[in-house]
Amino acid sequence: MTYTDLVEQIRKKGSFLCVGLDTDIKKLPAPLRDSEDGVFEFNKAIIDATAPYCVAYKPNTAFYESLGVKGWDALQRTVAYIRNNYPDMFIIADAKRGDIGNTSSLYARAFFESMDVDAITVAPYMGFDSVKPFMEYGGKWVILLGLTSNPGSHDFQFLTDAHGTRLFEHVLETARSWGDKEKLMFVVGATQGAMFSEVRRVAPDNFLLVPGVGAQGGSLDEVAKWGMNRDCGLLVNSSRAIIYASSGDDFDRAAAAEARKLRDHMTILLSTYGVI
Amino acid sequence: MTYTDLVEQIRKKGSFLCVGLDTDIKKLPAPLRDSEDGVFEFNKAIIDATAPYCVAYKPNTAFYESLGVKGWDALQRTVAYIRNNYPDMFIIADAKRGDIGNTSSLYARAFFESMDVDAITVAPYMGFDSVKPFMEYGGKWVILLGLTSNPGSHDFQFLTDAHGTRLFEHVLETARSWGDKEKLMFVVGATQGAMFSEVRRVAPDNFLLVPGVGAQGGSLDEVAKWGMNRDCGLLVNSSRAIIYASSGDDFDRAAAAEARKLRDHMTILLSTYGVI
Numbered sequence: 001m002t003y004t005d006l007v008e009q010i011r012k013k014g015s016f017l018c019v020g021l022d023t024d025i026k027k028l029p030a031p032l033r034d035s036e037d038g039v040f041e042f043n044k045a046i047i048d049a050t051a052p053y054c055v056a057y058k059p060n061t062a063f064y065e066s067l068g069v070k071g072w073d074a075l076q077r078t079v080a081y082i083r084n085n086y087p088d089m090f091i092i093a094d095a096k097r098g099d100i101g102n103t104s105s106l107y108a109r110a111f112f113e114s115m116d117v118d119a120i121t122v123a124p125y126m127g128f129d130s131v132k133p134f135m136e137y138g139g140k141w142v143i144l145l146g147l148t149s150n151p152g153s154h155d156f157q158f159l160t161d162a163h164g165t166r167l168f169e170h171v172l173e174t175a176r177s178w179g180d181k182e183k184l185m186f187v188v189g190a191t192q193g194a195m196f197s198e199v200r201r202v203a204p205d206n207f208l209l210v211p212g213v214g215a216q217g218g219s220l221d222e223v224a225k226w227g228m229n230r231d232c233g234l235l236v237n238s239s240r241a242i243i244y245a246s247s248g249d250d251f252d253r254a255a256a257a258e259a260r261k262l263r264d265h266m267t268i269l270l271s272t273y274g275v276i
Numbered sequence: 277m278t279y280t281d282l283v284e285q286i287r288k289k290g291s292f293l294c295v296g297l298d299t300d301i302k303k304l305p306a307p308l309r310d311s312e313d314g315v316f317e318f319n320k321a322i323i324d325a326t327a328p329y330c331v332a333y334k335p336n337t338a339f340y341e342s343l344g345v346k347g348w349d350a351l352q353r354t355v356a357y358i359r360n361n362y363p364d365m366f367i368i369a370d371a372k373r374g375d376i377g378n379t380s381s382l383y384a385r386a387f388f389e390s391m392d393v394d395a396i397t398v399a400p401y402m403g404f405d406s407v408k409p410f411m412e413y414g415g416k417w418v419i420l421l422g423l424t425s426n427p428g429s430h431d432f433q434f435l436t437d438a439h440g441t442r443l444f445e446h447v448l449e450t451a452r453s454w455g456d457k458e459k460l461m462f463v464v465g466a467t468q469g470a471m472f473s474e475v476r477r478v479a480p481d482n483f484l485l486v487p488g489v490g491a492q493g494g495s496l497d498e499v500a501k502w503g504m505n506r507d508c509g510l511l512v513n514s515s516r517a518i519i520y521a522s523s524g525d526d527f528d529r530a531a532a533a534e535a536r537k538l539r540d541h542m543t544i545l546l547s548t549y550g551v552i
Contacts, residue, residue: 024382125401130428174431
């Protein structure tokens with residue numbers, strides 16, 4: 001999906017919501033937990049219920065890998081289901097991959113050819129040759145870890161050089177020389193609050209994928225205030241608060257209600273900041 | 277596997293060789309390339325041929341993921357084959373994972389429970405809560421990226437703070453407060469040559485997993501000279517030079533010959549530096 005198409009979807013739907021498909025077999029409603037194909041059935045129901053309110057889905061690969069071959073199969077079919085039934089949806093493999101060049105090429109093959117997602121999250125530690133292979137596909141994206149939402153983000157991401165530049169700023173700046181806003185987004189956690197203005201100083205025009213709203217404590221208003229640009233420039237992810245909104249039979253309706261609530265909030269923010 | 281058991285295996289075999297199972301379907305000898313189960317059959321033959329000369333195997337997950345469900349299945353069966361037939365072998369999933377705490381726990385479940393490898397490589401960017409879940413399994417190891425072997429290692433790993441400490445040194449130092457030498461190794465690329473002495477200043481007693489000997493240009497003598505400690509403290513990986521030593525029917529015998537040559541060289545180094 002191109003940058004222009006993504007912005008168009010956001011304007012059309014009044015939403016910059018990404019639904020995180022962090023589907024943990026242990027947390028599914030009882031009948032699905034015991035079903036042979038529970039993970040896929042759950043995802044399918046969540047997708048059908050929330051598709052009107054979001055522009056992106058983000059399965060995190062860890063949840064599928066923990067189930068071995070069966071999980072990997074459920075992931076592939078989930079991606080195919082979205083692709084076939086909601087062709088305007090932006091699909092992100094939250095995989096946080098990254099390896100030496102020839103190996104990253106194989107990850108790119110896995111996610112962009114075998115699976116046909118639009119974007120993959122990538123870890124920056126190994127530098128340019130670990131990231132570039134993901135940028136060689138037309139209409140596909142790298143979403144590079146910038147400033148993450150977890151407590152451990154403070155261990156290394158804020159390390160400061162002699163000129164006062166922090167590691168995450170180096171990552172943003174350096175990565176921007178590898179590809180433009182049509183190919184490159186950054187992960188910036190909602191828990192980082194006012195740091196968004198500093199991220200925007202370095203990366204004014206890149207989309208930011210923002211986890212951490214909801215369960216991890218980040219605020220949507222803060223994120224929009226500091227992070228939104230004239231094309232929106234944000235994909236805000238919510239996983240647990242949507243997909244586990246109810247643990248009963250009404251899980252899909254509850255998920256739809258949560259997603260709609262977030263969409264309504266987002267429509268107001270898009271309007272407030274002049275994007276729509 | 278415990279630290280003591282690993283050192284014992286190294287002394288017994290006169291080898292600190294790790295064979296990298298970077299099995300690319302496109303590079304297999306013709307009959308295997310066209311076989312339904314070629315990747316597993318190739319791995320099985322390589323393992324049987326090289327087991328006398330090495331102490332560890334390291335499948336890189338990218339090569340298996342690129343084949344989708346079939347690849348993931350081949351990976352699981354490869355690990356099970358080593359576990360069942362060569363129970364003293366140290367098995368490393370070269371996966372370079374790392375995510376927020378509750379998600380890293382699922383990767384740990386995938387690799388340490390579903391798959392039962394001994395160790396997994398992990399990327400440090402997200403800090404302690406992304407690494408710790410892998411340390412909560414008895415006899416299992418984290419191998420954290422320290423100083424990698426690829427050109428992109430220079431993008432961020434050498435960033436220097438106001439006191440002259442580089443990012444990779446921060447990573448080594450900080451991670452050592454999360455777990456001891458029984459749980460924690462570091463990846464240090466053989467291409468980094470004399471940097472090994474600087475790594476050893478910060479991490480004298482941790483095992484180092486060393487890629488980059490052979491195809492990537494690193495020297496085994498240099499690595500041993502600067503990196504070996506009294507328990508050896510090194511696992512040197514070779515992938516392409518061994519598994520693709522011949523592209524003909526004799527690929528397994530050629531792999532054995534390459535592995536034996538490296539083992540012979542390693543026995544001399546272990547003796548030179550007083551480990552055996």
